[in-house]
Amino acid sequence: MRSGAEAVQLSSDRVESALPTRNRLSPGTAVVGALCAAVALWILVFATGTSAGAAVAEPGEFIVTMLDGFTLAGLLFIVSSGFTLIFGLMRTVNMAHGSLFLLAAYIAISVQQRMVGKTNNIVPEEVAITSWVVPMLVGSLAASVLGIVMYQVFLRWHPGQDLRQALITIAISIIIADQLLANFGGLAQRMIWPGAVTHFFEILGERYATSRLFMLAISLVVGGALWFWLNRTRMGMVVRAGVDDQEMVRALGINISAAFAVTFFVGSFLAGVGGAMGASFAGAAPGTDGSWLLNGLVVVIIGGLGSMKGAAAGSLLFGMVQAFAPAYLPTQYTFYAIIVTFVLLAAVLAIRPNGLYGKAEQ
Amino acid sequence: MKAPSAQAIVVAAVVVALALLPLVGSDFFVSFVMTRTLILGMAAATIAFLSGYGGMTSMAQLLVYGIAGFMIGNFSVSEAGSKGLKLGLDPWLSVVLALLVATVVAFILGAVSSRTTGIYYLMLTFIFAVIGFFFFGQVTTFSGFGGITGIDPPALFLDQPIRLYLLALVLSLATYLGLRAVIRTPFGLALQGIRDEPVRMAALGFNVPLHRVLAFTLAGVVAAVAGVVNVWWNGQIDPQSISIGPTIDLLIIAVIGGIYRLEGAWIGAFIFVAANNYLRNIPLVDSIGITEARFNTVIGALVLAIVMASPDGVTGLFDRVQRQFANRSRASARAFAVQGNTPNNQVTGGDQ
Incomplete structure (x- = not known):
């Protein structure tokens, strides 16, 4: 069993000690610093040939891009916090996280269709708040039930064998993806935001969708609940203690296996909440599972595996990059936006090989 | 002179049998099952090499394999209707350039991931693989989602499936013997030391990240060679062929065969390709609801069973x-x- 020494922090007060000492400047840090300064300068003044335009000339576009980044970061946080929670306690890399996301998305969509009573052409005005929230909860519960079954049946027999567990979850993700394809078909489907939040408002001459702010609000509520659960409840304390030292928690007579199961439940539930939001935000189709697994992985690699703070920081960084890259690259190079994600990863790993808030492996 | 080991005899016997296969096997079996097996086996062997001897379970091998293929397409195709750069270079020159590009990319990816290991390595290289898929999908300069079609191999292999099969066989043998030889060099021994005790090896003065980068680059070259043969065999390449599904398939091939054994890669590839081609022929399979369309469920269950029962x-x-x-x-x-x-x-x- 891996010891607590290498398990990554979830507790907020001890994360600070994992931060780098700031009194020395390595060449990597200098290069990344210069890169950040150049990017900021580009966005502010020189980005005239881009779809958004320089921020000084087009403040509205800049604010909208910023809001895009924040709202996307909210969704990224929900997906990646579930992933990092499971990893932090059990060191299980759940490569089926994207599959749970997609499963919840499909189930939420079909429940919503049943509640509204139409299978297609649903308009937001027909969707009451409840016919968005209830499908979201049903989908998330389905994902968390599947997650807990996955843990109890397959994963708990191989504690500490991270590669083997990753392979198991990969195999499960293949099966789930194939079964979802068989049951829900290959066409893209969409969940509809409730009519109450589907408006536009004006900001510096630009229109902006309220539904995206709704998404951000849900993320903040979920983040707050997660913080409360981990920091103010007994179960959360057991989970945090388990992250630090499993053997000690066990020796104190606490049933940590129950905490494992609950953690898997919560982590999968979060994947499900993300799935319902993602289905409303960008739709669900075969392959969505893979791209959201990618998003989750990028966030936790940037932020540091197992750290909640890292998930928040990573979501914010990655959300901003995803919003700004297509808007501020010269128009004929917009397609290269994906490369910026790679640059972001390389830059973070050059300074912090274990991610922003991650701890060394050994 | 010492007597050859039992293992050497088995390898020699298998190679001779495979070399004689075109004389007895059907065209379909040789060209569609065995050539594909050998190509995928080479690519999967690089996963086994990195994972078993370097502690780096890489999911970016299919990306490097695909990059070599895309580069061949970009460099050698000249038809006006095709996608990509359409440079129309000599096929052999294209091979050299494609391998060069793939090697440089492998070096860069290896350098970015050189300070991570174990499960982090798997996740990071998985991210590379997906980014690569989106890159070739979105950047129409090099491909676009439609891919590049009409890629011809050099005249030596044009419309010669048996020759292409023998090429894949020779290259597979070279890969197997070459990687085994590398494992026994001082570099290979240091790599295994780094796999087990990176901190101690660093304390002994070994440059741990450099060894990882070089191992990844070497594996990248081999995967790129496999990618070149693949694109000659296929005649086309599109981003879908390096998307998440095929990326996971290659890992599965290595896992089925035994992710820590080089020869397992080809065994895994054979099982995978055979299952892919012959699943429908097994009697009674479709009566329990398993059809060809549900191939992934079957392969997923197979991998799940293997990993649960025997991780090697x-x-x-x-x-x-x-x-x-x-x-x-x-x-x-x-x-x-x-x-x-x-x-x-x-x-x-x-x-x-």
Whole structure:
């Protein structure tokens, strides 16, 4: 069993000690610093040939891009916090996280269709708040039930064998993806935001969708609940203690296996909440599972595996990059936006090989 | 002169049998099953090499394989209707340039991931693989989602499936022997030391990240060679062929065969390709609801069963059976125990 020494922090007060000492400047840090300064300068003044335009000339576009980044970061946080929670306690890399996301998305969509009573052409005005929230909860519960079954049946027999567990979850993700394809078909489907939040408002001459702010609000509520659960409840304390030292928690007579199961439940539930939001935000189709697994992985690699703070920081960084890259690259190079994600990863790993808030492996 | 080992005899026998296969096997079997097996086996062997001897389970091997293929397409195709750069270079020159590009990319990816290891390496290289897929999908300068079609191999292999098969066989043999030789060099021994004890190796003065980068680059070159043969065999390449599904398939091939054994890669590739082609021929399969369309469920369940039962795959199972027999005849027991001590214990590891 891996010891607590290498398990990554979830507790907020001890994360600070994992931060780098700031009194020395390595060449990597200098290069990344210069890169950040150049990017900021580009966005502010020189980005005239881009779809958004320089921020000084087009403040509205800049604010909208910023809001895009924040709202996307909210969704990224929900997906990646579930992933990092499971990893932090059990060191299980759940490569089926994207599959749970997609499963919840499909189930939420079909429940919503049943509640509204139409299978297609649903308009937001027909969707009451409840016919968005209830499908979201049903989908998330389905994902968390599947997650807990996955843990109890397959994963708990191989504690500490991270590669083997990753392979198991990969195999499960293949099966789930194939079964979802068989049951829900290959066409893209969409969940509809409730009519109450589907408006536009004006900001510096630009229109902006309220539904995206709704998404951000849900993320903040979920983040707050997660913080409360981990920091103010007994179960959360057991989970945090388990992250630090499993053997000690066990020796104190606490049933940590129950905490494992609950953690898997919560982590999968979060994947499900993300799935319902993602289905409303960008739709669900075969392959969505893979791209959201990618998003989750990028966030936790940037932020540091197992750290909640890292998930928040990573979501914010990655959300901003995803919003700004297509808007501020010269128009004929917009397609290269994906490369910026790679640059972001390389830059973070050059300074912090274990991610922003991650701890060394050994 | 010392007598050849049992293993050498088995390898030689298999190679001879495969070389004679075109004389007896059907065209379909040779060209569609075995050529594909050999190509995928080469690519999967690089995963086994990195994972078993470097502790780096890479999911970016199919990306490098695909990059080589895309570059061949960009450099050698000249037809006006095609996608990509359409440079229309000589096919052999294209091979050199494609391998060069793939090697440089492998070096860069290896450098970015050189300070991570284990499960982090798997996740990071998976991210590379997906980014690569989106890159070739979105950047129409090099491909776009439609891919590049009409890629011809050099005249030597044009419309010569048997020659292409023999090329894949020769390259597979070279890969197998070459990687085995590398493992025994001082570099290979240092790499295995780094796999087990990176901190100690660093304290002894070995440059740990450099060894990882070089190992990844070497594996990248081999995967790129496999990618070149693949694109000659296929005649086309599109981003879908390096998307998440095929990326995971290559890992599955390595896992089925035994992710810590080089020869397992080809065994895994054969099982995978054979299952892909012949699943529908198994009697009664469709009566229990398994059709060709549900191939992924079957392969997923197969992998799940293998990983749950024997993390070192088919070759691992074989070793265990062998050991069982060995325990019965005491005389040979020790020899097998020594053989069984290969990196396999790393699979179940975790107690480090």
